[in-house]
Amino acid sequence: MRAILGKTFLTLFLTASLSAFSQDHGHDHDESHLEEAPVVLAGVHSIEIFKEAFEKDGSSLGAELIGFESKGVAGDIEVAVFSTSGKDKIKSSLYDCHLHGASAHCDFLEESDSKDYQAAKGSFTAEEFELAAVSAVTLFEEAIAEPSLIQKATFWRSYDLFSSQANIQVKLEWKNAQNAVAESFLYCHHHQHGDGEAEMDCHRQRKAGPFQP
Amino acid sequence: MHILKNLLSFLSLTLFVACGGGHNPDQDLVDGVPRSQSVGDEKFVTVDSSDQLEFGDGTLSGVGTVRFASDLESVASNYHYKLIFSLEEGTELTLHSHANADLANGLDIRFKRVGASLQVFGTASGVTDDWTSFFKDINATQAMAIGIDVHNDEPITHFIFWDNLSGAELLDSAKDVAGGPGKGYGQNWGLSLLNAFVNKVEKGEPRGGH
Numbered sequence: 001m002r003a004i005l006g007k008t009f010l011t012l013f014l015t016a017s018l019s020a021f022s023q024d025h026g027h028d029h030d031e032s033h034l035e036e037a038p039v040v041l042a043g044v045h046s047i048e049i050f051k052e053a054f055e056k057d058g059s060s061l062g063a064e065l066i067g068f069e070s071k072g073v074a075g076d077i078e079v080a081v082f083s084t085s086g087k088d089k090i091k092s093s094l095y096d097c098h099l100h101g102a103s104a105h106c107d108f109l110e111e112s113d114s115k116d117y118q119a120a121k122g123s124f125t126a127e128e129f130e131l132a133a134v135s136a137v138t139l140f141e142e143a144i145a146e147p148s149l150i151q152k153a154t155f156w157r158s159y160d161l162f163s164s165q166a167n168i169q170v171k172l173e174w175k176n177a178q179n180a181v182a183e184s185f186l187y188c189h190h191h192q193h194g195d196g197e198a199e200m201d202c203h204r205q206r207k208a209g210p211f212q213p
Numbered sequence: 214m215h216i217l218k219n220l221l222s223f224l225s226l227t228l229f230v231a232c233g234g235g236h237n238p239d240q241d242l243v244d245g246v247p248r249s250q251s252v253g254d255e256k257f258v259t260v261d262s263s264d265q266l267e268f269g270d271g272t273l274s275g276v277g278t279v280r281f282a283s284d285l286e287s288v289a290s291n292y293h294y295k296l297i298f299s300l301e302e303g304t305e306l307t308l309h310s311h312a313n314a315d316l317a318n319g320l321d322i323r324f325k326r327v328g329a330s331l332q333v334f335g336t337a338s339g340v341t342d343d344w345t346s347f348f349k350d351i352n353a354t355q356a357m358a359i360g361i362d363v364h365n366d367e368p369i370t371h372f373i374f375w376d377n378l379s380g381a382e383l384l385d386s387a388k389d390v391a392g393g394p395g396k397g398y399g400q401n402w403g404l405s406l407l408n409a410f411v412n413k414v415e416k417g418e419p420r421g422g423h
Contacts, residue, residue: 143388160368162396163289167368185391187368191423201423203387205369 033137035102037147039077040137042097043070043155044130045104046079050093051126053108054083063123066090066213067156067168070097079106082156082213090117090213120159120211122166129155131200132168132188139202140172144184149174151181158187158211165189168200169209185209243282252404253413256282260316260403274410280309280316280403281416288400289366291419295377297412299356300326306409310363311370311397316405319397320363320370324409326353335372335386337395344374347384351376356412362421363397370396373421387423 034041047068054061066082077099080092091114097106124132132155137147152173159166170186185208191201246256249269257279259266266277273279285292288311298306305325312319321336331353333344351357358377364370364387371387386393404411 139388158368163366163368165368189367203367203369203371203392203423204390205392209368 033141033147034134036141037137037150037153038099039070039072039150040133040147040153041102042077042095042099042104042106043068043079043153044133046070046081046095046097046106047126047129049095049106049108050081050083061126063119065124065126065129065157066117066119067129067154069152069154069213071152071173080112084117084119085114088116088118089114090119091115092213117213118211120157120166122157122159124157124166124168128200129168132170132202135188135200135202136170136172136186139186139204140184143204145174145176145182149176151175154212156211156213158209160209167209169212170202171208171212246282252279252411253415255414255416257403258282266406272410272412273404273406274408276407278316278403278405280314280401281414283416285311285400285402288398290400291362291364291366292402293417293420294361294363294402295358295413295415295417296361297356297358297377297414298324299410299412300324300331300353301408302326302328304408305405306407306411307405308361309401309403309405311365311399312401312403313399314401316401316403319399319401320365320372320393320395322361322372324357324359329354331357333374335394337370337393337397340394342386342390342394344384344386344390347374347389350379350381351383360420362419364419364421365397369393375420385421 034044051061064083066084068079068081070077070079077097079095079097082090082092085091092112094109095106096109097104141147150172154171156169158169167187167189170188172184174182176182185205186202187205187209188200188202191199243256246258250256251271252273253271260278260280263277266275294308300306305323307321307323309316310320323334325332329352331348331351333348335342335344360375360377362373369392371393373385374383376383
């Protein structure tokens with residue numbers, strides 16, 4: 001009974017937290033877009049859970065967070081949250097998620113072995129990954145296709161030497177009108193509005209950027 | 214008196230050295246170009262033979278390539294360009310941005326009139342994108358006023374176009390297409406004319422917000 005109440009509280013807490021966080025940020029981010037892309041929504045929820053677990057001993061999640069990969073598998077959604085694991089190493093924390101509208105229930109499954117990986121400079125918070133997810137799904141709907149068609153979503157931290165900017169790279173796999181798997185690539189970066197409010201602004205691009213896990 | 218003369222000489226020498234030791238070579242170029250060699254307020258130098266270019270009254274027409282005397286602040290920079298121009302059938306105008314002094318290795322935006330339609334192409338690093346479909350509402354039989362943002366300080370250089378006659382945004386390559394063809398690697402900008410007529414060209418701060 002306590003376990004059920006605890007999990008329900010965690011689910012509701014995550015839902016409320018995401019909603020409150022978005023409303024605090026001046027510009028109107030239409031979170032309903034994330035509901036239309038369950039795979040992306042599950043990824044965002046999983047990062048929140050990962051952050052909760054990481055910080056339960058008082059640590060603060062920072063540059064350790066690299067990103068996530070989320071995909072639909074036989075009615076469920078499996079999410080791998082990527083994080084650094086020592087110098088030049090990366091690991092995956094795996095979650096199994098079920099969605100109900102804007103709320104999600106994700107169970108931790110296991111942690112993968114570490115493998116070699118050169119992380120990009122900079123860092124993005126869990127909240128910034130959520131902002132990027134909202135902007136990416138909004139752009140996908142405006143310019144490409146229905147978000148519900150997204151079957152797999154990968155978000156990861158990257159860095160561009162030309163502009164000396166960190167950014168979040170996005171790769172979306174989706175079913176097109178011919179029922180074939182299509183790929184769309186985006187990158188998201190900080191954009192400062194004239195009124196001082198910042199957001200993650202996403203752009204389309206031809207191919208995936210560097211540092212993909 | 215002798216001491217005063219020496220002091221005056223010393224001060225004169227100091228002033229001469231001080232004034233001659235610092236100068237802005239970019240401003241020197243702008244200042245050195247005659248006013249007659251300009252399109253609107255933008256002075257230019259010719260890149261190739263200027264025999265077939267006509268200028269002198271603030272407009273530019275004919276065949277040839279010009280590089281504007283006031284260059285771009287840096288390679289990784291963003292600018293807004295305003296073009297007012299006319300094309301006869303089959304003629305072309307190319308805007309070069311973020312290019313080297315020969316206007317190569319940069320971003321080329323080419324406008325070509327075919328009938329009443331305007332064809333538009335973006336080229337960088339040997340890759341050309343065809344953006345013509347986004348300009349289908351432009352009447353190329355009359356003078357055109359196009360606004361162009363070039364954002365070259367981002368991971369993927371992107372372009373935003375406006376029809377300044379109607380005010381409509383025509384294309385944002387970061388949204389409407391998969392980015393752009395590539396990046397520019399210089400600090401120069403200019404125009405290549407193939408029997409085009411340019412009434413005005415301006416360069417300024419970017420107009421688009423992202």
